[in-house]
Amino acid sequence: MNLTFKIITNRNQNRTTTMTIQIKGLYMSTCARRGFTVAEELGVAYELVPVDFAKGEHKSPEYREKYQPFGQIPVLIDGDFQVFESRAISRYIADAHGKADNTLYPKDAKKRALVEQWISVEQSHFNCVDAIVGQLLFAPMFGGQPNQQIVADNDVKFKTTMAILDKHLSTHKYFAGEDFTLADVVYLPYTDYLLKTKEYSNSLDNYPNFKAWWERCSSRPSWQKNSLLFFFVSRSGSRCIIDARGKYMLVIKPRVKILIVDDCDVTIIFLA
Amino acid sequence: MNLTFKIITNRNQNRTTTMTIQIKGLYMSTCARRGFTVAEELGVAYELVPVDFAKGEHKSPEYREKYQPFGQIPVLIDGDFQVFESRAISRYIADAHGKADNTLYPKDAKKRALVEQWISVEQSHFNCVDAIVGQLLFAPMFGGQPNQQIVADNDVKFKTTMAILDKHLSTHKYFAGEDFTLADVVYLPYTDYLLKTKEYSNSLDNYPNFKAWWERCSSRPSWQKNSLLFFFVSRSGSRCIIDARGKYMLVIKPRVKILIVDDCDVTIIFLA
Numbered sequence: 001m002n003l004t005f006k007i008i009t010n011r012n013q014n015r016t017t018t019m020t021i022q023i024k025g026l027y028m029s030t031c032a033r034r035g036f037t038v039a040e041e042l043g044v045a046y047e048l049v050p051v052d053f054a055k056g057e058h059k060s061p062e063y064r065e066k067y068q069p070f071g072q073i074p075v076l077i078d079g080d081f082q083v084f085e086s087r088a089i090s091r092y093i094a095d096a097h098g099k100a101d102n103t104l105y106p107k108d109a110k111k112r113a114l115v116e117q118w119i120s121v122e123q124s125h126f127n128c129v130d131a132i133v134g135q136l137l138f139a140p141m142f143g144g145q146p147n148q149q150i151v152a153d154n155d156v157k158f159k160t161t162m163a164i165l166d167k168h169l170s171t172h173k174y175f176a177g178e179d180f181t182l183a184d185v186v187y188l189p190y191t192d193y194l195l196k197t198k199e200y201s202n203s204l205d206n207y208p209n210f211k212a213w214w215e216r217c218s219s220r221p222s223w224q225k226n227s228l229l230f231f232f233v234s235r236s237g238s239r240c241i242i243d244a245r246g247k248y249m250l251v252i253k254p255r256v257k258i259l260i261v262d263d264c265d266v267t268i269i270f271l272a
Numbered sequence: 273m274n275l276t277f278k279i280i281t282n283r284n285q286n287r288t289t290t291m292t293i294q295i296k297g298l299y300m301s302t303c304a305r306r307g308f309t310v311a312e313e314l315g316v317a318y319e320l321v322p323v324d325f326a327k328g329e330h331k332s333p334e335y336r337e338k339y340q341p342f343g344q345i346p347v348l349i350d351g352d353f354q355v356f357e358s359r360a361i362s363r364y365i366a367d368a369h370g371k372a373d374n375t376l377y378p379k380d381a382k383k384r385a386l387v388e389q390w391i392s393v394e395q396s397h398f399n400c401v402d403a404i405v406g407q408l409l410f411a412p413m414f415g416g417q418p419n420q421q422i423v424a425d426n427d428v429k430f431k432t433t434m435a436i437l438d439k440h441l442s443t444h445k446y447f448a449g450e451d452f453t454l455a456d457v458v459y460l461p462y463t464d465y466l467l468k469t470k471e472y473s474n475s476l477d478n479y480p481n482f483k484a485w486w487e488r489c490s491s492r493p494s495w496q497k498n499s500l501l502f503f504f505v506s507r508s509g510s511r512c513i514i515d516a517r518g519k520y521m522l523v524i525k526p527r528v529k530i531l532i533v534d535d536c537d538v539t540i541i542f543l544a
Contacts, residue, residue, distance in 0.1 A: 069436045069439070069440065070393075070397065070436060081385075083386060085388070085392035085393060085396070087392050088386075088391075091384075091385065092381060092382075092385035095384060095385070096381035096385070109364060109367040109368035110355075112363070112364075112367060113353075113364035113367070114355060114360075116355075116357070116360035116363050116364070117355050117357045117360040119360075120357035120358075120360050120395070123392070123396065124357070124395065125342065164342060168341065
């Protein structure tokens with residue numbers, strides 16, 4: 001039996017600038033999504049250069065030598081300039097291509113310091129969410145079993161961290177104050193995927209201020225444009241993931257045939 | 273039997289600016305040392321406002337409410353402005369008080385992006401060293417036992433990370449190129465303490481480029497000024513730590529009497 005899905009995704013919108021940066025990665029990549037969101041917020045044109053995860057392209061010696069020594073995505077390419085690490089990429093897009101008065105990554109030293117403070121908190125404290133998502137979402141996606149001990153250990157840190165973030169957001173519209181900034185962007189991808197796990201799908205109910213912040217941020221067009229992720233499992237166990245743009249997909253087990261009509265029109269056929 | 277040590281440390285040097293920022297913390301704090309080093313590099317006057325670790329001041333509700341919700345040090349205070357997280361503090365000192373043409377945290381977007389890239393690598397990958405130091409240095413200091421499983425787990429990440437950093441430093445004098453930058457500063461404190469552990473005291477011998485980088489950086493006056501740490505254990509088991517300035521000390525077990533003659537002249541008496 002064949003199961004067929006057809007997905008129509010939106011074409012890229014017109015951009016407000018003609019400069020095009022490239023981001024090597026995947027649309028579904030948590031870290032790459034930070035860069036896409038920043039570019040969307042600032043009206044900076046960009047294109048995705050897909051990395052073939054299924055074939056382990058990012059772990060190849062060539063990729064490590066040329067793009068990223070740790071074998072990770074994303075990598076930003078801007079002419080003859082390259083930079084990796086998603087937070088560095090996000091800052092670079094804003095500094096190099098954002099308008100001088102953009103509030104996403106303010107130039108004023110004090111305002112910027114508060115943005116940096118909360119970016120750093122995300123990397124040092126909110127990384128418990130990365131660990132939970134890795135076990136509960138990504139491990140099953142790739143056919144593995146979640147390590148429940150890792151989930152339990154990180155859940156302790158999650159509760160402590162969320163209580164502090166929720167209190168902060170009770171008196172701040174966004175992490176660094178009244179404006180949506182890079183400090184908000186960095187928290188979005190893992191929060192999104194956390195809510196896609198069965199176990200944590202309602203986890204924000206205990207943190208109403210964080211939940212309100214999430215709803216404010218995740219409704220922004222910049223985020224909506226890269227917020228879709230389709231994950232299919234056929235009855236025979238074949239799996240594939242299609243990202244929001246339908247431009248790149250990951251076939252986790254064979255017996256899936258994917259037809260790309262153009263950049264936006266995808267047909268998935270599970271071969272029984 | 274009494275054991276007596278007398279430590280004479282240097283008074284603060286004259287500063288090149290009259291602006292004084294305050295850093296709440298300890299001279300021995302790995303994270304606070306980043307801020308001190310940046311201030312020293314840029315000639316920014318600063319003073320330490322000690323936090324009483326022994327009494328758990330940093331974990332008190334008052335401290336969390338007023339200074340740092342996670343109960344950590346350091347916190348920078350600049351007039352009526354405050355910021356926490358050591359990397360954010362370091363960036364702020366450079367942005368707000370560094371000369372416009374300082375190379376420590378360059379304003380050029382591409383140069384800065386590479387600094388940010390390696391700062392982020394430190395936080396995401398080099399944090400294995402934080403974990404090892406926590407077990408092998410800090411746990412025994414506070415009378416605990418190292419968790420060898422944590423050490424072993426992080427040693428795997430350490431070897432992978434160090435091989436990549438060593439290769440990078442084979443063609444780069446400093447992390448972000450030819451200049452000493454914030455990207456170098458962030459790696460210093462935990463590298464220093466790693467080398468103070470018995471198990472890793474020779475660990476850089478396998479990474480000659482990293483070792484040469486360490487020798488280049490750690491010989492800088494900005495680092496030398498906060499690189500001393502005295503740790504005393506008496507025969508009866510009393511313990512204390514005196515930082516480089518002799519301004520603040522941590523008595524880990526009682527039966528230690530510490531006399532401060534002034535900011536720089538300290539006598540320690542272990543009471544038998």
